[in-house]
Amino acid sequence: MSEAVLRYDQVSVGDALPELPIELTSSLIVAGAVASQDYTPVHHDKEAAQAAGMQDIFMNILTTNGLVSRFVTDWAGVDARITNVSIKLGTPNLPGDTMTLTGSVAEKDDAASAVTVDVTGKNAWGNHVTGTVKVALAAGD
Amino acid sequence: MAISGKEREDFEKQLEPYVGLDIGIEDRGRDPVNAAMVRHWCEAMGDHCGAYTDADQAGNSVHGELVAPPTMLQAWILGGVGMATGESDPRDKQKELHRLFDAHGFTGVVATNTEQEYTRYLKMGDEIRATTVIESISEQKATGLGIGYFINTRTRFYDQNDDEVGWLTFRVLKFENEAPAAATEAEAPAAAGRPQRLKPALAHDNQWWWDCVEQGELAIQKCSDCQALRHPPRPMCGECQSSDWEFVFSTGQGTIHSYVVIRYPEVPGYTYPLVVAVVDLEEGTRFVGNVLDVEPDDVEIGMAVQASIELVDDEMKLPVFRRA
Ligand SMILES: [Zn+2]
Numbered sequence: 001m002s003e004a005v006l007r008y009d010q011v012s013v014g015d016a017l018p019e020l021p022i023e024l025t026s027s028l029i030v031a032g033a034v035a036s037q038d039y040t041p042v043h044h045d046k047e048a049a050q051a052a053g054m055q056d057i058f059m060n061i062l063t064t065n066g067l068v069s070r071f072v073t074d075w076a077g078v079d080a081r082i083t084n085v086s087i088k089l090g091t092p093n094l095p096g097d098t099m100t101l102t103g104s105v106a107e108k109d110d111a112a113s114a115v116t117v118d119v120t121g122k123n124a125w126g127n128h129v130t131g132t133v134k135v136a137l138a139a140g141d
Numbered sequence: 142m143a144i145s146g147k148e149r150e151d152f153e154k155q156l157e158p159y160v161g162l163d164i165g166i167e168d169r170g171r172d173p174v175n176a177a178m179v180r181h182w183c184e185a186m187g188d189h190c191g192a193y194t195d196a197d198q199a200g201n202s203v204h205g206e207l208v209a210p211p212t213m214l215q216a217w218i219l220g221g222v223g224m225a226t227g228e229s230d231p232r233d234k235q236k237e238l239h240r241l242f243d244a245h246g247f248t249g250v251v252a253t254n255t256e257q258e259y260t261r262y263l264k265m266g267d268e269i270r271a272t273t274v275i276e277s278i279s280e281q282k283a284t285g286l287g288i289g290y291f292i293n294t295r296t297r298f299y300d301q302n303d304d305e306v307g308w309l310t311f312r313v314l315k316f317e318n319e320a321p322a323a324a325t326e327a328e329a330p331a332a333a334g335r336p337q338r339l340k341p342a343l344a345h346d347n348q349w350w351w352d353c354v355e356q357g358e359l360a361i362q363k364c365s366d367c368q369a370l371r372h373p374p375r376p377m378c379g380e381c382q383s384s385d386w387e388f389v390f391s392t393g394q395g396t397i398h399s400y401v402v403i404r405y406p407e408v409p410g411y412t413y414p415l416v417v418a419v420v421d422l423e424e425g426t427r428f429v430g431n432v433l434d435v436e437p438d439d440v441e442i443g444m445a446v447q448a449s450i451e452l453v454d455d456e457m458k459l460p461v462f463r464r465a
Contacts, residue, residue, distance in 0.1 A: 005202075028185070031184070032185045032186065034181075034185070035181045035182040035184070036182070036213070036215070036216040037216050037217075037219035037220065037221045038216075038219050038224065039220070039221055039222050039224040040224055040225070041225050044225075045225075062212065062213075062216060062219075063185070065212035065255070065257065066182065066185070066186040066188065066212050066213065067186055068212070069186075069188070069212040070186050070187065070210075073188070073192075074188075074189075074190075077190075078190060078191045078192050078199070078202040078204075079202050079203045081204075081262065082211045082212075083258065083259055084257065084258045084259070085211075085212060085256070086254075086255075086256040086257075087255055087256070088253065088254050089251075089252055089253055089254065096335070097335065124335045124336050124409060124410075125336055125409045126407065126409060138203065
């Protein structure tokens with residue numbers, strides 16, 4: 001859980017975040033869509049998704065963002081403050097697949113005690129998401 | 142075919158007034174930021190961060206009290222079940238712009254990029270509203286999905302004091318879609334299930350070899366006249382031009398003659414980095430295959446390897462090598 005707090009001075013450029021595999025189930029995709037209040041039919045209605053040229057329902061962007069944010073705060077802890085998430089979207093997340101989130105520290109901003117983390121979420125078809133998360137950490141003692 | 146000439150010119154003139162335009166409707170959160178929706182979100186995401194759901198942890202943290210996950214920002218103003226009915230506000234200039242693209246053959250839509258910036262974390266009770274501006278429309282572009290235009294929008298979020306709490310941008314491609322309908326928010330449609338390997342073209346001269354693989358054997362073709370071995374399968378002996386042949390089963394033992402490590406581009410269905418080796422089989426022919434379960438840096442020319450026949454996707458078997 002998130003009791004642990006990562007301090008800014010404990011982090012170095014190049015540090016890898018713990019890998020996070022996410023099993024992509026219909027339940028997750030629907031739960032994410034509903035929790036984000038995104039009832040666009042392609043995210044919960046298989047027929048609608050197929051009419052749109054997809055094999056099955058696929059994950060909405062808010063869920064992707066939510067998982068990316070979780071990936072970073074699982075590592076950074078309760079005192080982390082995310083200030084920016086910038087992502088490029090790739091292959092869709094479909095049920096039955098697994099997306100594995102990996103990331104590493106790309107930059108440190110001493111003035112803000114903030115780090116930029118490069119994040120990639122990859123499924124069997126390629127990169128679902130690539131991008132950066134800027135997160136301010138607790139300053140060192 | 143994409144529109145061109147005068148027709149394109151006229152179309153692009155019609156786009157111009159949309160650039161810089163506020164879409165004309167304000168999205169207002171139907172509920173203030175609240176613990177129930179936050180809990181629901183965290184459960185869906187598997188997010189156990191105490192700042193969102195544990196009042197004690199949140200109170201002792203830099204946040205000082207319970208806060209909403211930052212990436213939930215847009216969730217506070219989305220339409221909920223109403224979005225499934227397809228009704229949209231007729232005043233919505235963004236929808237109007239999309240319909241204009243649709244009418245000119247650019248029916249496909251895919252979000253390619255999104256960025257969010259958070260001025261502050263939202264707290265329970267915050268009341269959120271948002272306004273959206275169409276910031277720019279690109280020139281016509283040839284993309285992997287087809288010819289189209291990128292539309293950039295920016296949505297700014299405000300609280301009950303009219304202070305900005307964050308913004309988000311979307312970059313959306315409206316493209317000429319060959320597929321029947323638009324696939325939103327996703328790139329190329331994926332096939333069902335997991336990616337499969339490319340299948341070999343089977344014909345009279347090689348079907349037998351793949352049948353052997355199916356039976357779990359790595360076969361090597363052998364000239365019936367001069368006894369020379371050859372691979373891959375072909376109808377005539379390169380040594381004596383005889384077309385009489387038989388085959389033997391390889392033990393699968395060999396040594397690496399040469400190899401490459403493929404890192405990029407990644408083709409779906411393979412695991413990278415991918416070691417591909419030319420193996421000197423002990424029978425005297427060479428065979429190209431993947432070397433598994435070895436770090437690329439540990440592979441060496443001359444390394445002893447052993448083949449086994451394994452499923453490499455849902456249906457195809459192939460000889461693969463491991464360190465002997
Ligand atoms: Zn021969």
